[in-house]
Amino acid sequence: MTARAGTAARTPSEGRRAERRLGWWLCAPAALVMVLVAGWPVLYSLLLSLQRNDLRFPDRRAWVGLDNYATVLTSPFWWQAFGLTLLVTAVSVVLELVLGMAVAVAMYRTVVGRGLVRTVVLIPYGIVTVAAAYGWKYAWTPGTGWLAGMLPAGEAPLTEHWPAVGIIILAEVWKTTPFMALLLMAGLALVPEDTLKAAAMDGATAWQRFTMVTLPLMKPAILAALLFRTLDAFRVFDNIYVLTNGAQQTSSVSVIAYHNLIGGLNLGVGSTMSVLIFLTVALVAFVFVKGFGTAAPGRDPEGRR
Amino acid sequence: MRVRAALAAAAVAAGLAAGCGSDGPATPVVNLYNAPQQNLSAIVERCNGLAGGRYRIVLNTLPRGADDQREQLVRRLAAEDDGLDVLGLDVTWTAELAEAGWIREWTGAHAERARRGTLTRPLDTATWQGRLYAAPYNTNVQLLWYRSDLLPEPPATWSQMMAASARLAADGRPAYGEVTGAQYEGLVVWFNSMVASAGGSMLSADGERVDLGAPARRALAVMRDYARSRAADPSLANTKEDDARLAVESGRAAYEVNWPFVYASMAGNRPGMLRHFRWAPYPGIDGPGRSPLGGANFAVSSYSRRPAQAFEAALCLRDPESQRIAAVRDGLPPTLESVYDAEGMREAYPMKEAILAALKTAAPRPVTPTYQNVSTVTAVALSPPGSIDPDRTLASLREQIAEALQSKGVLP
Numbered sequence: 108m109t110a111r112a113g114t115a116a117r118t119p120s121e122g123r124r125a126e127r128r129l130g131w132w133l134c135a136p137a138a139l140v141m142v143l144v145a146g147w148p149v150l151y152s153l154l155l156s157l158q159r160n161d162l163r164f165p166d167r168r169a170w171v172g173l174d175n176y177a178t179v180l181t182s183p184f185w186w187q188a189f190g191l192t193l194l195v196t197a198v199s200v201v202l203e204l205v206l207g208m209a210v211a212v213a214m215y216r217t218v219v220g221r222g223l224v225r226t227v228v229l230i231p232y233g234i235v236t237v238a239a240a241y242g243w244k245y246a247w248t249p250g251t252g253w254l255a256g257m258l259p260a261g262e263a264p265l266t267e268h269w270p271a272v273g274i275i276i277l278a279e280v281w282k283t284t285p286f287m288a289l290l291l292m293a294g295l296a297l298v299p300e301d302t303l304k305a306a307a308m309d310g311a312t313a314w315q316r317f318t319m320v321t322l323p324l325m326k327p328a329i330l331a332a333l334l335f336r337t338l339d340a341f342r343v344f345d346n347i348y349v350l351t352n353g354a355q356q357t358s359s360v361s362v363i364a365y366h367n368l369i370g371g372l373n374l375g376v377g378s379t380m381s382v383l384i385f386l387t388v389a390l391v392a393f394v395f396v397k398g399f400g401t402a403a404p405g406r407d408p409e410g411r412r
Numbered sequence: 413m414r415v416r417a418a419l420a421a422a423a424v425a426a427g428l429a430a431g432c433g434s435d436g437p438a439t440p441v442v443n444l445y446n447a448p449q450q451n452l453s454a455i456v457e458r459c460n461g462l463a464g465g466r467y468r469i470v471l472n473t474l475p476r477g478a479d480d481q482r483e484q485l486v487r488r489l490a491a492e493d494d495g496l497d498v499l500g501l502d503v504t505w506t507a508e509l510a511e512a513g514w515i516r517e518w519t520g521a522h523a524e525r526a527r528r529g530t531l532t533r534p535l536d537t538a539t540w541q542g543r544l545y546a547a548p549y550n551t552n553v554q555l556l557w558y559r560s561d562l563l564p565e566p567p568a569t570w571s572q573m574m575a576a577s578a579r580l581a582a583d584g585r586p587a588y589g590e591v592t593g594a595q596y597e598g599l600v601v602w603f604n605s606m607v608a609s610a611g612g613s614m615l616s617a618d619g620e621r622v623d624l625g626a627p628a629r630r631a632l633a634v635m636r637d638y639a640r641s642r643a644a645d646p647s648l649a650n651t652k653e654d655d656a657r658l659a660v661e662s663g664r665a666a667y668e669v670n671w672p673f674v675y676a677s678m679a680g681n682r683p684g685m686l687r688h689f690r691w692a693p694y695p696g697i698d699g700p701g702r703s704p705l706g707g708a709n710f711a712v713s714s715y716s717r718r719p720a721q722a723f724e725a726a727l728c729l730r731d732p733e734s735q736r737i738a739a740v741r742d743g744l745p746p747t748l749e750s751v752y753d754a755e756g757m758r759e760a761y762p763m764k765e766a767i768l769a770a771l772k773t774a775a776p777r778p779v780t781p782t783y784q785n786v787s788t789v790t791a792v793a794l795s796p797p798g799s800i801d802p803d804r805t806l807a808s809l810r811e812q813i814a815e816a817l818q819s820k821g822v823l824p
């Protein structure tokens with residue numbers, strides 16, 4: 108009995124194993140490319156982060172263990188940037204979620220000129236971030252800007268901490284709300300009309316239908332959208348680089364890493380920051396996937412249920 | 413085998429024939445990377461004409477901001493890019509690029525020609541550990557620029573400035589005295605000159621250790637007092653060179669500490685005010701002040717494939733006539749003393765005697781390969797100048813600069 112069951116299980120598994128081997132061979136080129144373009148730089152950053160490595164002192168390179176990590180993790184500048192990054196991420200993602208949902212519902216329910224509405228909404232996302240950031244920068248600079256012109260004379264919001272942070276968040280939200288709306292609209296399409304009609308028949312108000320039917324059914328799409336945007340927002344760089352370049356304590360972790368790597372030419376400390384950013388991003392993704400059950404893109408839907 | 417050798421020989425012969433052909437060998441190109449300068453192309457054209465086919469300079473313009481220029485240069489030098497030949501460097505970058513091995517030392521006849529007739533202070537900015545690494549192109553000093561209709565006698569010290577502003581403010585007249593107090597290089601420049609004026613320095617002479625003794629404490633106290641006095645513009649903590657210039661031109665401020673470009677600007681923008689627009693030496697603390705020292709030098713990249721032509725080109729770009737063109741047409745003070753008496757200088761530089769006098773005592777910025785780090789942490793520690801606490805700020809400056817010198821610690 109057991110022996111027969113064993114052979115029965117083995118016979119198809121021979122074929123399956125061959126198939127799997129073929130599968131491995133088929134995806135080997137792709138995996139190799141991934142290792143080369145993603146794995147090696149990550150590993151190289153990790154190696155650099157364990158070195159004293161300053162391009163200006165080629166003779167003083169040395170392995171220093173975790174010294175760079177101690178330096179970065181005890182630096183007030185790093186924690187200042189980390190705190191600001193968390194703040195920008197949290198505020199902008201929440202605003203984008205609320206606005207994006209409103210835009211998604213509007214786009215989904217539009218009857219006339221649907222194509223036009225969707226195109227118009229997507230324009231901010233289509234503009235290159237750096238170009239848009241320069242637009243914001245000039246708009247808020249006294250003398251050149253229409254927004255600064257509406258402020259009392261002598262106000263230069265980009266030269267003060269909180270106004271500058273506000274403008275950075277505004278630029279982020281303006282830029283990526285359409286992206287959020289697009290992802291959420293795909294989620295809206297998941298909600299069957301019949302369910303909504305049934306709820307309406309049972310006497311649910313529009314708000315009740317939205318919060319008790321639409322939102323729960325959209326949860327996977329919302330979580331995926333939040334995950335994407337949180338990871339993106341945590342790495343915010345271009346907007347800050349253009350708007351303030353980190354002046355007035357507005358550096359994000361990516362900006363401070365850039366200043367240490369490219370401005371300071373300190374590959375050790377800069378790589379340490381990159382590794383810390385990588386770890387934080389990995390942690391955020393882990394929490395989303397494990398904690399909230401966000402589906403990883405391309406994951407087998409059967410495996411999830 | 414023999415056939416192949418014959419073919420190779422034929423190819424070589426053909427190559428030689430082409431090389432000596434009627435069009436002559438291609439002129440070697442020397443790539444010049446420099447900050448934006450309006451009439452630099454005229455200087456380049458002149459040198460290309462003089463070169464007579466020995467080299468042809470191609471002008472590549474770097475970004476406008478000094479940090480962006482440095483970033484682009486060091487990024488390409490770190491990658492051993494051989495597309496750079498002559499580099500226009502800010503005076504504070506010499507040590508960094510020399511220590512990293514990115515620029516060539518000037519020796520022999522080239523060094524001799526770069527040194528001859530060059531003013532001492534600018535020449536020092538091109539020197540690192542006793543070796544010459546660049547040929548001085550232009551220099552710069554700050555002066556006190558004031559409106560003689562408001563201040564009949566220019567103040568000579570920072571405390572006289574505060575007193576003069578208090579008097580003007582009491583009379584309800586423009587009282588602000590502008591100085592570069594924003595969190596950037598200009599704030600470091602101000603601090604460095606204040607420390608030097610008080611008789612101290614930021615670093616030891618060899619650039620290895622922090623100095624910042626009692627004179628630095630005195631300098632910090634004066635800066636703090638000034639930032640809290642009637643002389644300080646409310647936007648002092650955001651003022652850069654151009655804001656200072658605009659504040660005086662718009663009539664909001666009575667005087668400013670700034671580079672000589674403000675004179676040409678005043679002549680162009682507010683010719684009516686020019687009659688009362690005067691200059692005086694950089695203000696001191698107790699005695700005479702020591703002006704900041706600016707300027708640019710030409711270096712030759714270590715990765716240049718045509719160093720001989722690059723040195724020649726650099727020397728032509730900073731010869732007396734080139735410097736005269738840069739001075740008269742672009743407002744860049746020369747580094748060759750003889751050019752100050754050249755044609756057109758009297759009209760373009762009515763203040764040239766004051767510049768030459770200031771150059772004798774100007775305070776160079778600290779010379780160290782990690783100047784970028786030192787400058788960044790200094791600017792952050794001093795900003796905003798009104799919240800300087802002399803003892804506490806000095807202690808934190810000493811600690812952070814010591815770390816920066818070792819390229820340890822984190823840059824903000």
